[in-house]
Amino acid sequence: MSAFTTPQSATSTPESDPALVDAYRRGNERAAAELIERHIAALGRFLYSSGADRDEVDDLVQEAFFRAFRRLATWRGEASFRSWLFTIGGNLLRDQVRSRKGRRVLSLNDRDIPSASDPEADLAAGEAAERVRYGLTQLTRLQREVFLLRAQEGSEYGDIAVALGTTPGAARVHYHHAVKRLKELVR
């Protein structure tokens, strides 16, 4: 449950992202804390799925939020706050990969294996997930981000298009190319 409420919304539904952003712009830091709490997990998953090392995710998440709040004036609400945040995170990850001269190394220790009662099923699921993650790193940035925004967020093509600076039709094409390529890579 949200810790952030205003007198008007104390008994109503949680504040929307644009309302929280407005509140933060007016100087309410608790609104920023609520935005972080709301989006941190999704941003972490997005960065990890995009190829960030497990031990880099925390720093990347922090940097993405820092930059987002510094540049909040540039968010006009056309794309969702989360999509915009993912774009900032994607830029950070791209810069990091460039600084490592394009090397994207996925360590076996990076595996994100969910805890369950069946170790064999765990292992199989972990290996399959790792193949998908490796496949995602082989896609173009647009293909990867469109695919992840669809698969992890369920975002509509219109929202994805605004966030990534493309058209809904092009976003759909990128998604289908991503699926086709992933099928080949994961097979």
Added chain:
Amino acid sequence: MSDCGWLSDRMPTVALGRAQWTEEEARHLSDCPSCRGEWELVQLSSHLGQGVAAELDPGSTTRAVFQRLERARQEDRLRRQSWTFAALAMAAAMAAVVWTGRPITRPVAPLAGPVVAASLLIPLPELDNLDPAELNTVLQTIDEPLLGGQTDSPGSGALDDDDLEGVLNIWEG
């Protein structure tokens, strides 16, 4: 839209638990290898990174982000103050130029008069041995006009009108 296209669009929503397959969709999924392959990908991707996400601590991230934002604000303030001081200094310099009516120039070194005078001093050791009365006599002799002020050239006042006119004609050609 084809069944495959329809199913593809519905996959993220179902994978995220926001909807369920209808019987017809489930039947298509089991009969279509292409859709099944896509469905497996979407399912795996939709849960990818959940363990990593669970390790993130919103509280510590919030504190770290706020600290950095505060530090950045302080740096911004300092930068603005530096620019303000620079602008004020520039304005003061401009005001000084306008006030004096001319650009500030470097002070010119005084002319080397005493140095020139000193360089014209001619040592005359003979004069040093004279007593004041003799020295006074010598100085008076130096100051007197040569030949009692008489020269070979007559003054213009000594010429009559004809002579004066002749001289003028010579000078003016």
